[in-house]
Amino acid sequence: xxxxxLKNVRKxxxxxxxxxxxDLDIRKGEFMVFVGPSGCGKxxxxxxxxxxxxxxxxxxxxxxxxxxxxxxxxxxxxxxxQSYALYPHMKVYDNMxxxxxxxxxxxxxxxxxVRKAAEMLQIDHLLDRLPKQxxxxxxxxxxxxxxxxxxxxxxxxxxxxxxxxxxxRVDTRLEIARLNHDMEDxxxxxxxxxxxxxxxxxxxxxxLRDGKVEQVGTPAELYESPNSxxxxxxxxxPKMNFLKGSFAAAFDCTxxxxxxxxxxVVDEARGIWRxxxxxxxxxxxxxxxxxxxxxxxxxxxxxxxxxxxxxGAEIALAPEIPNLHRxxxxxxxx
Amino acid sequence: MAQSFTxxxxxxxxxxxxxxxxxLAPMLIxxxxxxxxxxxRSIGFSFTDATADTIFNGESKWxxxxxxxxxxxxxxxEVRWRGVLVDPDxxxxxxxxxxxxxxxxxxxxxxxxxxxxxxxxxxxxxxxVRAAILIPWxxxxxxxxxxxxxxxxxxxxxxxxxxxxxxxxxxxxxxxxQADTAMLAVLIVDVWKTTPFMALxxxxxxxxxxxxxxxxxxxxxxxxxxxxxxxxxxxxxxxxLVAVIFRALDALRIFDxxxxxxxxxxxxxxxxxxxxxxxQQFGDxxxxxxxxxxxxxxxxxxxxxxxxxxxxxxxxxxx
Amino acid sequence: xxxxxxKTTLFYMAVVLIVIVAVYPFYYAILTSFExxxxxxxxxxxxxxxxxxxxxxxxxxxxxxRSVGNSLLIAxxxxxxxxxxxxxxxxxxxxxxxxxxxxxxxxxxxxxxxPQIAVLxxxxxxxxxxxxxxxxxxxxxSYTIFTLPFTVWVLTTFMRDLPVEIEEAAIVDGATPWxxxxxxxxxxxxxxxxxxxxxxFIGAWNEFLFALTFTISETQRTVPVAIALLSxxxxxxxxxxTIMAASVLVTVPLIxxxxxxxxxxxAGLTAGGVKG
Numbered sequence: 001x002x003x004x005x006l007k008n009v010r011k012x013x014x015x016x017x018x019x020x021x022x023d024l025d026i027r028k029g030e031f032m033v034f035v036g037p038s039g040c041g042k043x044x045x046x047x048x049x050x051x052x053x054x055x056x057x058x059x060x061x062x063x064x065x066x067x068x069x070x071x072x073x074x075x076x077x078x079x080x081x082q083s084y085a086l087y088p089h090m091k092v093y094d095n096m097x098x099x100x101x102x103x104x105x106x107x108x109x110x111x112x113x114v115r116k117a118a119e120m121l122q123i124d125h126l127l128d129r130l131p132k133q134x135x136x137x138x139x140x141x142x143x144x145x146x147x148x149x150x151x152x153x154x155x156x157x158x159x160x161x162x163x164x165x166x167x168x169r170v171d172t173r174l175e176i177a178r179l180n181h182d183m184e185d186x187x188x189x190x191x192x193x194x195x196x197x198x199x200x201x202x203x204x205x206x207x208l209r210d211g212k213v214e215q216v217g218t219p220a221e222l223y224e225s226p227n228s229x230x231x232x233x234x235x236x237x238p239k240m241n242f243l244k245g246s247f248a249a250a251f252d253c254t255x256x257x258x259x260x261x262x263x264x265v266v267d268e269a270r271g272i273w274r275x276x277x278x279x280x281x282x283x284x285x286x287x288x289x290x291x292x293x294x295x296x297x298x299x300x301x302x303x304x305x306x307x308x309x310x311x312g313a314e315i316a317l318a319p320e321i322p323n324l325h326r327x328x329x330x331x332x333x334x
Numbered sequence: 335m336a337q338s339f340t341x342x343x344x345x346x347x348x349x350x351x352x353x354x355x356x357x358l359a360p361m362l363i364x365x366x367x368x369x370x371x372x373x374x375r376s377i378g379f380s381f382t383d384a385t386a387d388t389i390f391n392g393e394s395k396w397x398x399x400x401x402x403x404x405x406x407x408x409x410x411x412e413v414r415w416r417g418v419l420v421d422p423d424x425x426x427x428x429x430x431x432x433x434x435x436x437x438x439x440x441x442x443x444x445x446x447x448x449x450x451x452x453x454x455x456x457x458x459x460x461x462x463v464r465a466a467i468l469i470p471w472x473x474x475x476x477x478x479x480x481x482x483x484x485x486x487x488x489x490x491x492x493x494x495x496x497x498x499x500x501x502x503x504x505x506x507x508x509x510x511x512q513a514d515t516a517m518l519a520v521l522i523v524d525v526w527k528t529t530p531f532m533a534l535x536x537x538x539x540x541x542x543x544x545x546x547x548x549x550x551x552x553x554x555x556x557x558x559x560x561x562x563x564x565x566x567x568x569x570x571x572x573x574x575l576v577a578v579i580f581r582a583l584d585a586l587r588i589f590d591x592x593x594x595x596x597x598x599x600x601x602x603x604x605x606x607x608x609x610x611x612x613x614q615q616f617g618d619x620x621x622x623x624x625x626x627x628x629x630x631x632x633x634x635x636x637x638x639x640x641x642x643x644x645x646x647x648x649x650x651x652x653x
Numbered sequence: 654x655x656x657x658x659x660k661t662t663l664f665y666m667a668v669v670l671i672v673i674v675a676v677y678p679f680y681y682a683i684l685t686s687f688e689x690x691x692x693x694x695x696x697x698x699x700x701x702x703x704x705x706x707x708x709x710x711x712x713x714x715x716x717x718x719r720s721v722g723n724s725l726l727i728a729x730x731x732x733x734x735x736x737x738x739x740x741x742x743x744x745x746x747x748x749x750x751x752x753x754x755x756x757x758x759x760x761x762x763x764x765x766x767x768p769q770i771a772v773l774x775x776x777x778x779x780x781x782x783x784x785x786x787x788x789x790x791x792x793x794x795s796y797t798i799f800t801l802p803f804t805v806w807v808l809t810t811f812m813r814d815l816p817v818e819i820e821e822a823a824i825v826d827g828a829t830p831w832x833x834x835x836x837x838x839x840x841x842x843x844x845x846x847x848x849x850x851x852x853x854f855i856g857a858w859n860e861f862l863f864a865l866t867f868t869i870s871e872t873q874r875t876v877p878v879a880i881a882l883l884s885x886x887x888x889x890x891x892x893x894x895t896i897m898a899a900s901v902l903v904t905v906p907l908i909x910x911x912x913x914x915x916x917x918x919x920a921g922l923t924a925g926g927v928k929g
Binding site: 346347349350351353354355356357358360361364365367368369371372373374375376378379384389390448449452455457459461462463464465466467468469470471472473474475476477478479480481482484485487489490491492495496526530531534535537538580583584586587589590593594605606609610613614619622623626627629630633634637 | 664665667668671672674675676678679681682685693694695696738739741742744745746749750751757761763764766767768769770771772773774775776777778779781794795797798801802805824829830831855858859861862866876877878880881893896897900903904907908910911912915918919922
């Protein structure tokens with residue numbers, strides 16, 4: 001329900017600047033993911049938007065109103081924390097109702113909203129329990145439920161899945177995606193260091209690096225046309241292959257990027273690169289070959305799960321020319 | 335949901351800082367009344383000739399540094415110095431305090447570490463032993479002074495009785511009364527009472543050291559004594575340092591044990607006890623306050639020195 | 654194998670020695686407290702007599718019971734008072750970033766390390782100025798000088814350990830600092846409050862110097878002063894039996910409390926690295 005604009009937002013702790021001038025426009029109802037390596041400032045940026053940290057310089061606008069100095073509870077936000085941050089001494093019901101109780105809402109309405117949120121998340125049978133009696137997944141759902149009850153304009157997620165185990169992470173990810181579909185007006189901002197979460201959840205992704213925006217775009221845009229070596233290397237798993245030196249020079253660039261699925265094993269005659277298979281990883285549906293072609297690192301090549309090749313095989317490889325990413329000396333696309 | 339903001343809202347941090355000042359105010363006012371004001375007044379008295387009688391009626395006079403040091407010229411031209419700083423009793427008390435503090439803290443730290451090492455091992459009944467060593471700590475100082483005073487009694491004391499029955503001594507010792515044993519008696523009681531406290535602090539420090547560390551050393555076949563000096567002790571250093579500072583500060587101001595166990599003994603009188611005698615028994619508020627002010631300065635200096643030298647993070651606020 | 658047995662024996666001997674040294678003096682005080690007449694003057698290791706005469710002597714004196722009452726009242730009020738102020742103060746010190754916080758913490762620590770004697774004459778004047786001399790309020794006021802910094806200090810360390818995200822969740826929910834303290838942190842902190850309160854209580858219960866200075870009449874004395882000033886028929890004759898009975902009476906509840914809260918006390922002591 002809210003459009004969020006950041007205009008040259010900066011944050012420093014003493015002499016150290018951690019957010020170095022960010023301009024960003026988050027649309028109404030959008031699912032925006034902040035992603036980047038640890039220390040890039042993504043969590044700090046989320047906390048600036050939430051109001052838990054003070055903005056040093058620049059403007060933060062919610063629906064065209066400057067909210068720099070508005071306290072978190074008045075911004076119409078709800079936040080889901082990494083550690084769930086449930087109140088340990090309150091039952092699930094009170095955890096979810098606490099915010100509305102503090103704003104002196106009508107008890108009937110509180111009850112209705114809590115019940116509705118609990119049903120949505122299938123935790124209505126847990127309302128009388130204490131957080132310590134719940135599993136990790138249930139706790140995170142309660143935390144999400146607490147956020148829903150607040151009926152926010154903006155939903156903020158701070159790495160909500162990183163405390164869950166792998167299987168539960170996928171389930172909860174699905175849950176959040178569903179929530180996003182159900183609450184289409186609500187703007188959601190989600191922080192993660194995991195590019196898979198970013199790719200699967202986001203309408204748009206904002207890649208951050210060292211306190212600055214590196215690139216903003218839909219998952220497909222970032223995947224297909226990264227505007228820097230950094231983004232190209234960060235998005236996609238396994239990582240994009242990077243070739244330098246003479247390999248790159250052959251294509252008129254400083255760094256040549258090619259994703260594993262865009263390289264094929266070909267006849268000797270059509271081969272552009274030649275090398276020896278030094279390792280293979282069979283993931284069932286995919287088979288990744290690691291081929292030593294004389295570059296800095298072995299080239300990773302994706303093949304179908306049944307098309308593995310023995311270690312030691314000498315093969316020829318060719319990239320799909322339209323899917324090559326060519327970067328200049330400034331690490332930007334040529 | 336549409337909310338309107340005037341732009342003059344106080345930010346979260348500003349609100350919290352304001353709340354913090356409000357929350358701190360009662361404590362600060364209270365400390366100003368019961369600590370800062372009396373301290374300043376006491377220091378003030380040390381520059382006057384106040385006595386128990388003149389302290390309230392305002393008849394006491396300002397005498398400058400006379401209580402600390404005063405140069406007097408007699409009619410015959412002879413120069414005489416008087417004041418706390420040239421008072422042999424005062425220097426005796428300083429020496430006693432330093433002696434007591436150094437020996438008691440060193441003993442308590444060493445014994446505390448030994449007890450902590452024993453308690454850090456896993457054995458049946460460890461909980462009981464830990465409970466047992468808490469007992470000396472829980473006993474009020476007055477009670478332990480009386481208890482030990484009885485045990486160290488010259489005629490009927492159980493300590494003399496035991497030592498005589500095993501042939502350690504031939505005749506009963508008047509532990510608390512004799513000048514050469516009075517300090518020993520005080521040290522015994524203080525070490526008995528305070529070692530548990532040291533042991534518990536060090537035990538907590540020991541339990542923070544990861545077990546893997548010992549297991550790794552064991553697998554590498556390193557001798558346990560070497561492990562102790564190379565691994566345990568360096569890792570335990572911060573815990574020991576903090577415990578020793580707190581204990582030393584406590585030892586420097588010791589009053590009740592000495593006042594009760596060895597009253598009137600010159601061999602044990604400390605700065606606090608001497609100052610108390612001056613104030614309460616002789617009613618000399620000027621000189622008594624001068625002594626207590628000096629003690630305060632010594633302790634303050636000691637703390638500053640320790641913080642500077644040891645770079646000890648006493649507040650633990652760096653995290 | 655022999656080496657192992659030797660080592661284990663040595664270790665358990667050390668354990669036994671520690672326990673005996675720790676417990677024996679109090680055990681001996683209990684023995685003495687049950688002895689009267691000449692039995693007292695025979696040093697013994699095992700109980701040889703059992704008489705409640707000393708306890709009767711202590712308890713029949715109204716003054717001693719009065720002293721216990723005074724001590725309970727003074728220590729109780731002092732601690733309640735200190736905790737009340739310390740909860741809000743420690744929240745400010747532990748959870749809010751503001752200028753001069755480190756300095757303030759150091760000052761509070763310094764006050765708790767004050768030599769009591771350094772404020773004695775000033776406090777004496779203050780107590781008289783307020784007309785509190787020889788009343789429990791004189792001691793309640795003066796004990797605040799060590800209970801308040803102590804409780805603030807220990808609660809600050811406990812408060813600092815509470816998770817940041819819980820507080821932030823409460824802020825997002827619209828809780829003011831006061832609401833955070835009363836409705837979110839206090840329910841989580843009560844074990845720490847009990848520990849801190851108990852340690853401060855013991856400190857106030859045991860205090861001697863102020864109690865000796867600021868009370869004059871037998872009815873206003875606290876327990877430590879009462880025990881220190883227990884005297885017999887003549888100046889020379891020290892009533893050891895009665896003193897031991899009184900000592901046992903005031904110490905046993907303390908020991909029971911300490912043993913019950915053993916684990917928490919150790920946590921509290923290490924939290925502040927404080928004196929006993």
